[in-house]
Amino acid sequence: MSIFEDNNRRLADIRELEGISEAEMSVLDNPVQTKYAELEVNGRKYPAWRIVYNRALGPGKGGIRFHPDVSEDEVKSLSFWMALKNSLADIPYGGAKGGVKFNPKDSNQEELEAISRAYIRAFHEYLGENKDVPAPDVYTNAQIMAWMLDEFEKINGRHEPGMITGKPLEIGGLALRGDATARGGYLIIKEMAAEFLRGRRNKKIKIAIQGFGNAGLFMTEKLFNDGYKIIAVSDSQGAVYNEDGLNIPEIIKLKNSGQSVGVYSGGRKISNAELLELPVDILVLAALENQIIKENAPRVRADYLVELANGPISYEADLILEKNKKIIVPDILANSGGVIVSYFEWAQNKTGQILDEEYLRGLLGKKMKLNWRRVYEKYSEKNGAITLRQAAYILAIRKILTAEKWRG
Ligand code: NAD
Numbered sequence: 001m002s003i004f005e006d007n008n009r010r011l012a013d014i015r016e017l018e019g020i021s022e023a024e025m026s027v028l029d030n031p032v033q034t035k036y037a038e039l040e041v042n043g044r045k046y047p048a049w050r051i052v053y054n055r056a057l058g059p060g061k062g063g064i065r066f067h068p069d070v071s072e073d074e075v076k077s078l079s080f081w082m083a084l085k086n087s088l089a090d091i092p093y094g095g096a097k098g099g100v101k102f103n104p105k106d107s108n109q110e111e112l113e114a115i116s117r118a119y120i121r122a123f124h125e126y127l128g129e130n131k132d133v134p135a136p137d138v139y140t141n142a143q144i145m146a147w148m149l150d151e152f153e154k155i156n157g158r159h160e161p162g163m164i165t166g167k168p169l170e171i172g173g174l175a176l177r178g179d180a181t182a183r184g185g186y187l188i189i190k191e192m193a194a195e196f197l198r199g200r201r202n203k204k205i206k207i208a209i210q211g212f213g214n215a216g217l218f219m220t221e222k223l224f225n226d227g228y229k230i231i232a233v234s235d236s237q238g239a240v241y242n243e244d245g246l247n248i249p250e251i252i253k254l255k256n257s258g259q260s261v262g263v264y265s266g267g268r269k270i271s272n273a274e275l276l277e278l279p280v281d282i283l284v285l286a287a288l289e290n291q292i293i294k295e296n297a298p299r300v301r302a303d304y305l306v307e308l309a310n311g312p313i314s315y316e317a318d319l320i321l322e323k324n325k326k327i328i329v330p331d332i333l334a335n336s337g338g339v340i341v342s343y344f345e346w347a348q349n350k351t352g353q354i355l356d357e358e359y360l361r362g363l364l365g366k367k368m369k370l371n372w373r374r375v376y377e378k379y380s381e382k383n384g385a386i387t388l389r390q391a392a393y394i395l396a397i398r399k400i401l402t403a404e405k406w407r408g
Contacts, residue, residue, distance in 0.1 A: 003077040003289055006315040014393050017386060020401070027404050028054065028083075028397065031076055032094075037122035039100065041114045046102050050123045052132055053079040053095040056403035059130050060096030061086055061339060063137030063166075064119065064144075066112075067288075070099035074289065078137075081310050082339070084396040085332040089371060091343040096132050098123070104139045116144045120151040127152065129162030129350055135342050136166040138213070138288065146171055162349035165342035174345045176357055176364070177338070182218030183361075184337015184368045185308045189223070189282065191372040192304065192329055197281065202227035206280040208241075208302070209233045210272065211287030212261050215308045215335065217252060219284060224248035232275045236287070238262020239275045277301060285312035292317045300326065307331035322387055330389035332396060333375050340367055 008029075015025050033052040038045045049072055052060035062082035065075075075097050083095025100115060107115070126132055136145060145167045152163055161172035169175060176183075197205060207228050209220050212235040224230050230248055232241040237260030240246065251264050262269060276283065276296060283302035285291055289311035292300060297317035305321065306329045307313060313321070313328060321328060344360050378391035386394075 002073045003311055003314075004073050004080070006311075007077055007080050009315045010389075010393065011397075014390060014397055017390065018394055018398075020397075024401055025397075027056070028080075028400065031079055033060075033126070034072070034076070035123055035126055036072070039115060039118040039122055041111065041118050046100050046115060046118075048098070048100045048119055048122060049075040050098040050126060050132070050134075051075050051079040051096060052126075053097075054083040054400060055094040056400050056407060057087055057094055058092035059094060059128075060132030061091075061093035061135070061342070062095055062097040063135045064098040064100070064140050064148075065137040066100050066102065066104040066115070066139040066144075068101060068103040069288075070101040075099045077289070078310055081332055083400065084393060085336050085339060087399045088332050088375070088392055088396040089336040089340050089343075089367065091340060093133070093339070093343070096134075097137070098134055099137075112144065113147050116147040117151040120148050121155070124152055124155050127163055129160055129346065133162065133342075133346060134164050135339070136214070141214075142166055142168045142173060145173075162346045165345045167345070172345070172349050174341060174348070174357065174360070176360055177341045177345055179214075179218035179222075180341035180364065181215045181308065181335050181338035182222060184340065184364060185215070185219050185284070185306065185334045186222040186226075187337070187365055187368040188329060188334050188372055189284075189306055190226075191369060191376075192306070192327075195376060196304065196327060200281075203229055205229060205282065206231050207282045207284060208275050208278050208280045209284040209286060210239075210275055210291060210312075211235065211285070211309060212251075212255055213286070215338075216284070216286030217255060219286060219308055220248055221252060223284075231280060232267075232270065232278055233261050234272050234275045234287075235261050239270045239272050240264045240267040241270045241275070241278070242267035282306060285309050288312065290314050292321070294320060297321055298324070300324070303327065304329070306334050308335050310335065318387070318389065328387060328389055330392050333371060333388070333392050336371065337364060337368060340364055 031053045078097035086093040167173035229245045277299045279301040286308040291312040294316040297320035
């Protein structure tokens with residue numbers, strides 16, 4: 001089953017739950033724009049996509065991923081989730097996503113720059129601060145955003161920093177963007193714990209985290225600093241486990257020196273698959289899609305699963321976890337901190353105003369709490385008859401459909 005077909009099944013469930021007609025929901029059946037190109041760099045060809053899912057609420061918005069598994073199905077699904085995430089977060093964007101299929105770990109800096117610039121040459125006419133605004137995603141970063149902005153501005157012969165977010169500070173980025181996804185997700189975990197784990201002390205709450213990149217590393221650091229007991233972490237090369245709690249600052253040092261978390265000696269080496277099945281209170285998924293699927297879902301022992309990654313739990317796994325009374329905090333809520341801060345960056349670039357970072361940090365906190373509350377209230381309203389994911393989807397979809405109706 002493709003990821004996108006999974007999304008269709010989720011949409012069909014919402015249609016039934018909410019009594020939305022097939023005709024009304026059909027605006028969400030497919031992306032409004034799909035662009036494909038083969039980037040030619042140093043005699044090699046790289047398949048690349050930019051997809052806008054919906055524009056009812058505003059211009060396209062979503063990251064660009066460099067990964068060997070990138071496919072049209074994946075980019076389409078990621079752009080769909082972006083549309084719902086932006087709607088739920090109440091920011092004036094449609095949804096979009098991009099990707100290039102290759103392994104950036106096999107490329108040097110010159111090749112990465114050439115691929116980044118080639119991406120913009122292929123898609124520049126579809127991008128722009130009022131058309132479609134990219135950002136970093138898996139294996140892309142501020143440097144790549146800077147090359148992309150530079151190429152775009154060279155082609156167009158004018159400055160337009162709002163055409164991309166997640167930029168370095170010196171060319172219009174915000175310091176707050178660096179750990180924004182994790183900060184937002186951390187605030188959601190605090191809200192979730194206050195609701196579901198009331199009375200439990202942080203040091204008694206055991207957490208495992210899959211993925212140790214931008215989202216996972218900062219999330220682990222924040223949870224550790226807040227006293228939670230982090231007993232396992234992983235990256236693409238391996239995983240490490242210590243029942244008494246891991247020394248996270250040491251693991252971060254190791255990771256920042258270019259090594260895998262799996263080589264850390266203060267714990268037992270385990271496999272990535274084992275990490276997902278540990279008896280923890282909270283499992284944070286911060287790597288890639290389809291990590292919990294129907295095969296391993298019955299073995300998941302965490303009571304709460306937080307989707308910091310996009311789409312880490314398949315549709316069929318959702319059903320199994322739900323039957324096993326697991327609570328899932330969905331991606332479109334848990335990882336929306338990144339795009340909310342991208343919106344602050346974009347707004348600042350467009351207006352030319354300088355906004356105080358402390359003020360923005362406070363605003364991010366307020367928005368995350370409010371979004372949690374809205375989803376939780378919708379979930380509670382239905383007395384447990386729907387999941388948190390369905391509550392979030394209902395709110396996000398209703399808003400897009402209403403905007404579409406206004407547009408006529
Ligand atoms: P990243 O490239 O910074 O890090 C990805 C991490 O996942 C790396 O540590 C990598 O080693 C690890 N990983 C890859 N495959 C793995 C596997 N099979 N098992 C365990 N670890 C594995 O990417 P990121 O920005 O942290 O993105 C991670 C997820 O969060 C993605 O789904 C992304 O779409 C989502 N996300 C990121 C942001 C953001 O602002 N960075 C915002 C919203 C959502």
